[in-house]
Amino acid sequence: MTVLRVEKPGLLTTVQDLGRPGHRAFGVPPSGALDRFALAAANRLVGNPEGAAGLECALNGPLLLALEPCLIAVTGADFTPCVNGGEIPLWTGVYLAAGERLSFSGRRGGARCYVAVAGGLAGKRWLGSLSTYLLVEKGGFDGRTLEAGDELELAGTPPRPLVSGRHLSRRLLPDYGREPVLAALPGPHYARLARASRTALWKSSFEVTRDADRMGFRLDGPQLEVTGRELLSLGLTMGAVQLPLGGQPILLMADHQTAGGYPVVVGVARAALPLAAQLLPGDRLSFAEVGLAEAQDAWRRLRRSLEEIA
Amino acid sequence: MPEKTTPLGDAALVVELGTRIDTALNSRCHALAAALEKRSGVKEAFAGYSTVTVHYDPDRTSFTALKAAISKLLKAKPRVGPSGRLHRLPVTYDGPDLAESAELLGLTTLELVRRHSQPIYRVFMVGFVPGFAYLGPLPPTLQLPRRRVPRTHVPAGTVAMAGEQTGVYPLPTPGGWHLLGRTSMPMFLSDNDPPSLLRPGDRVKFHPI
DSSP, X not given: OEEEEXXXXXXXXXXXXXXXXXXXXXXXXXXXXXXXXXXXXHHHHTTOOTTOOEEEEESSOOEEEESSOEEEEEEXXXXXXXXXXXXXXXXXXEEEOTTOEEEEOOXXXXXXXXXXXXXXXXXXXXXXXXXXXXXXXXXXTTTSOOOTTOEEEBSXXXXXXXXXXXXXXXXXXXXXXXXXXXEEEEOTTGGGBOHHHHHHHHHOOEEEEEEESSSEEEEEOSOOOBOSSOOOOEEOOTTEEEOOTTSOOEEEOTTOOSEEOSOEEEEEOGGGHHHHHTOOTTOEEEEEEOOHHHHHHHHHHHHHHHHTOO | OOOEEEESTTSEEEXXXXXXXXXXXXXXXXXXXXXXXXXXXXXXXXXXXSEEEEEEOTTTXXXXXXXXXXXXXXXXXXXXXOOOOEEEEEEBOOOTTHHHHHHHHTOXXXXXXXXXXXXXXXXXXXXXXTTOEEEEOOOGGGOOOOOSSOEEEEOTTEEEEETTEEEEOOSSEEEOSEEEEEOOSOSBOTTSSSOBSSOTTOEEEEEEO
């Protein structure tokens, strides 16, 4: 069933789910929503499984016309979502009548917002996932960003009854902010960092440069130095922080290269990745060292927040 | 050397088995990755040249349990994996770096082509982008450091080399290797599963045309 028509696509709007893990051995990254918490929450708010496909809207947002009555939820960044011009709450299930329009009237904070629709969006499945992977033009809506005139279909029959008004309380959200502190663990090549660079890594703040996309964010901060001979390429993951020769770290995101030969100095904890996903060029971040058990507990707390949406 | 196991974030870890490009070492990595993928709680295990990156679910297994399992698996006699398929790739050696690379190596371009197309290379791993196979080892007389300034655009099908490695760019991407030629064989097979012509353990022979 065709449920929404794209009247304006927004700067970079793609269909994403929770990704396609399991194909790194052939060079295929996990992809999927950069802010996995926000997409999973949006899906729960409309009664979908957490991994249903929704829209990831970067920087602004689309203008969507409802062709059928539907239940939506908008989560993640605050781009001031409106229905027929009136502002609607974030992190809440909202009923949309046929003929009504979802628009966004301006960015207040964050980088990426998510729109889930009850029933989940349909799309081209690639290697088990509906996530759009732009580099190879596969998955999602024909492997591309949305364009004006595109019509979005539902993957399945929406759960009945359409229960609007489900809400996720602010206190259960990750600690989003313009200068987040990302919990991180020393990585496989942390010991190669010169002593002064270790201190600089934990004590300094880094700016997200213009070189920031779904593959990763190049950061600008104090020069960090590693010693030792060149490495052989190894397998990477979202949240890994590589340190190329220039000394400016790269934080890998969902469409990351699956292998690389730069030293991996820290790994950002899963619970901190949604915070990173909401950063734009010019925003700042810092790293705080955490233990493994602590990092895993923080993730379990986020999971419990999601499970409160029933 | 004994293996070194370190966390990579809170749901992955890296096991380092060595620091060289070596077929036996790489085979051990692939065997370890395959054995780990059979364990409950392991979501994915990726064999690099001399490392294995393990993605796990901390609610079903733990770093400590995996570290112990890895030590135990490595003590067992390594299984010899099946020898991979042999791919014959036709190459037009007319790349923009062919002449310069030959000059840096003190060879004629003809000799560079002969030496590059002589060995049967092993696929040590597939990574970076879909379908990119890391082939090697390159003969010592052909080894050059990467280009100082990487190119922002390397066309798909470009045959290139750097250090002890050679390979074919499957997609138009940036690249810092020396570009020797091109092949018409597609490396990225978008409608196949797996979507890569070359798989770890496969062998590759270049044929100048």
